[in-house]
Amino acid sequence: MAVAFSPGPDPCPFILPHFPPRGLGPFLAPRREDALDFGPLEAAYDYDAIRAVLTRDVIEGREESMWRYRELLPIDGEPTVGTQVGFTPLVKADRLAKRLGIRELYIKNDTVNYPTLSFKDRVVSVALSRAKEMGFKVVACASTGNLANSVAANAASAGLKSYVLIPADLEQGKVLGSLVYGTNVIGIHGAYDQVNRLCSEIAGKYGWGFVNVNLRPYYAEGSKSMGFEIAEQLGWKLPRHTVVPMASGSLLTKISKAYTEFQTLGLLDANQPFTIHGAQAAGCAPITAAFKRGTDIVKPVQKPETIAKSLAIGTPADGYYAIHAMRETGGAAEDCTDEEIVEGIRLLAESEGIFAETAGGVTVACARKLIATGKIPANETAVLCITGNGLKTQEAIIGKCGEPRLIKPSLREFEELIAGEVAADAAA
């Protein structure tokens, strides 16, 4: 019978360690000693050299974007794609804190990240800047939507040709939010994991730069910028708890790496403990399930079924590492139902004026459980990573937030409509 070998690391350019000319940047190394196991490559840096040049003052003197931490991002030269990405608001969320029953709460608000309203602009900015350095003319991705939007927009602005491959049943906002940039959208009849596998097979064969296949070690490092910003925006200290949504598990792993790197570099108190918690939707929770079973063997979910489509990865590439990051920092993994996701979206919107996509609902709902069960103690500080904008996943909440009340343009009708409310307000 026929055995087909997908183009794996061998023919891909990233397998070669890359030693940057400036002597500060990273090279890529296998994450563990066994380089034979096809495990992910990890960017490694010369922290002694970086420590000598990267201080709080230097960072604060730079433009407010993710590239103010550029020594810790894996490109050789200056960024050329997505130079204005990042430095999104860290919002002190007192009203939501009260609703969830915690003393101090912050929202890292990537619903307003530039240019495509999700944290994916961070990873794409690194991946495409690196893709240009490596000479790729065509860039591509496997995506649940947000990544496709970001690759399409950033490739357009960089003059790169792009292909985005997505499951055919994505939300309209995410499909249109790719098409508008003139990219090549290819809808696959299948789940994300099947899209992903197809992209692994295409990547080597066509020599395209797939941001989350053959450029993934660079791409994934972009997520660290979310962690760097949280620490800086909190006044150069770490939150005691951070809650992160998990799809592949990469964002959680990289936020943990970011905190550790800042401590290693002396930019933060190295003795301050931090705890990272992970959030998934119950309809696709392979990482949370493994965590709760007490193992690091992640059993794939064959048919993800959740409204949180951006988190619906049944075979999470970084699940193993996310579980270790949570365990090593004393964190926990949680999951929530679709109903709880909608409640989470509404709770965040009604208490803080932030409209998050379904993944944000997952994060809020899981944080609520972590606080209620004492895994995040009520007298401590937490940051919730809100990674995408609700305008892109409107289908998830249509009909679940009420309807507008319709009247004629008549003062009489208006007064009839609100008479009860006015009376109630007066009595209150």
Add this chain to the structure above:
Amino acid sequence: MRKMTNDQELVQAAGANVGELIDDLDKTYPGMKERLCDDNGNVRRFVNIFVNDEDIRFLEDKATAVKPGDEISIVPAIAGG
């Protein structure tokens, strides 16, 4: 892995199940098993093997039966997300 197969992306192998196929591949292309399986003989964490498009972890792992004409794909699992 293609370095081991002289750059062929499609090769033939024989066996009654996935485990036997891997052993057979290793005979033809020495070192192949070490790349695909860990010291205990289990398929490595970051290697995905599909029999006719189905992940063997949803079937019977290395004991998954194969028959002549089946297509087995070996794909590194480091992509996505």
